[in-house]
Amino acid sequence: MSDGYEADPSMTEEYGTGGAGASEExxxxxxxxxxxxxxxxxxxxxxxxxxxxxxxxxxxxxxxxxxxxxxxxxxxxxxxxxxxxxxxxxxxxxxxxxxxxxxxxxGEEWDRFLAVAAERAGHVAxxxxxxxxxxxxxxxxxxxxxxxxxxxxxxxxxxxxxxxxxxxxxxxxxxxxxxxxxxxxxxxxxxxxxxxxxxxxxxxxxxxxxxxxxxxxxxxxxxxxxxxxARDILPALPPEPVLPEAPGGALSLAVESSPGDGVDPAALEALAADAAGRAYRMLAEALAPGHGERPPAEVLTPAQDAVRLVAEARQPLPEEMAARLAAGSGRRREELAAAVAAWRSGGGVDALRLLEEEWAPTPVESAAAQERLASAMQDADRPLPRPAGPGRWSVPGGRLRVDRAGRWWALREVDGHWIPAGPPDPDPAAASALLAETDG
Structure with a gap:
């Protein structure tokens, strides 16, 4: 066993679910x-x-x-x-x-113990x-x-x-x-x-x-x-769980025995941290008012989830793991960096989809977007942006782009990629103002 082992005692891990023996630690x-x-x-x-x-x-x-x-x-x-x-x-x-x-x-002793534990409701609870x-x-x-x-x-x-x-x-x-x-x-x-x-x-x-x-x-x-x-006639149920101040701490899998072939401890640690963060967000959403009326979260593709994992990592990922995630997302490293920046803008998977697709509005959709843009800019007392391509307009500090749902995105050029500067807005003037805010 190594002298220099470091771990968080509140975050321990159990390996395996095999027989009463070796693989649990x-x-x-x-x-x-x-x-x-x-x-x-x-x-x-x-x-x-x-x-x-x-x-x-x-x-x-x-x-x-x-x-x-x-x-x-x-x-x-x-x-x-x-x-x-x-x-x-x-x-x-x-x-x-x-x-x-x-x-x-x-095995026989465990059978007797489990029978005793399951026999009494107080033990089970x-x-x-x-x-x-x-x-x-x-x-x-x-x-x-x-x-x-x-x-x-x-x-x-x-x-x-x-x-x-x-x-x-x-x-x-x-x-x-x-x-x-x-x-x-x-x-x-x-x-x-x-x-x-x-x-x-x-x-x-x-x-x-x-x-x-x-x-x-x-x-x-x-x-x-x-x-x-029978909740109206039984004693009150326990209170709802309380949201912790933050997700669980970092986990270390540094143990005495070496990992098996194909096992990357650093990658497992990163995945455990990601799981803790996702569980924390799910609990926060479940406890938020109106949760039951919201639609279920979108299921991500493996390529999209690879970007999400990098974007939401609480610590920099190991170089080898980041390279594998880039390959898994179908991108080169610099393309992955652009995708991560898009995700982190606040737009999440919608921002990533905007970065990936080359959708252009029909002439009818383009005319409607131009009319909406002109009206919004006039109300905000701003000059009308110049067209920069189908569904795109140049504004100070970047571009505006309209998506399939009629939402407006403020885009900023970063290393040759047009990256969302924030989440979408139904008002093009408000989206344009986001570029001015980030400039400041």
């Missing part, structure tokens, strides 16, 4: 020092530390490891089924790879809200499934050569306790199931309709459509 950024106070706040974190103390033979090693963890000596923590790994720096600065192993649950109720541990134990490690269950491996828990593996366990404070699902991944797969399997086991289970307090499950139909 989450990597967390190094945690900052924790100079004082309780090292774990949550029930899950404290229960994990109790298991560590029960497993360690030498409590002095536990104390030394706790001091290392408090000092921020633990690097990025990788969690996968059966193993957690990190580079831990000793007091003299030596970097040592440390691993802690915990047995994965087998909590899990779907990404919460892990502590009493789930007790219910799982009743069917012989131990989620938390017991005495001697945590096996240590460290490059320092210690045969039992050393300060480095203890520090790693301390760091995991802090991660469990934020996300108890990390424990289930360590036991062999990633969060997405686990939730999908729980949902698949929950019957709907008359067969819906009762929880142990005797409250029956209710179908969502039935709940909405």
């Amino acid at each position: 989450r990597t967390f950024a190094p945690l900052p020092p924790a100079p004082g106070g309780a090292f774990a706040r949550s029930w899950w974190g404290q229960a994990w530390l109790k298991a560590l103390e029960d497993s360690a033979l030498d409590l002095q090693q536990v104390k030394r490891g706790r001091r290392l963890a408090r000092a921020g000596a633990v690097g990025a923590v990788s969690v996968r089924p059966g193993r957690i790994t990190a580079v831990v720096r000793d007091r003299d600065g030596t970097a040592l790879r440390s691993d802690v192993l915990l047995r994965e649950l087998d 909590a899990l779907l809200e990404r919460e892990m109720p502590p009493h789930l541990v007790e219910d799982a134990a009743t069917v012989g499934v131990e989620l938390l490690p017991g005495i001697g269950d945590l096996e240590a491996e460290c490059a320092c050569g210690a045969w039992d828990h050393c300060p480095h593996t203890v520090a790693l366990c301390q760091a995991l306790a802090r991660l469990l404070d934020e996300d108890p699902f990390v424990l289930l991944l360590l036991r062999g199931r990633g969060e997405r797969r686990l939730l999908a399997e729980v949902q698949a086991r929950v019957p709907v309709g008359p067969e819906a289970p009762e929880d142990r307090e005797g409250v029956p499950g209710v179908r969502a459509d039935e709940a909405f139909a």
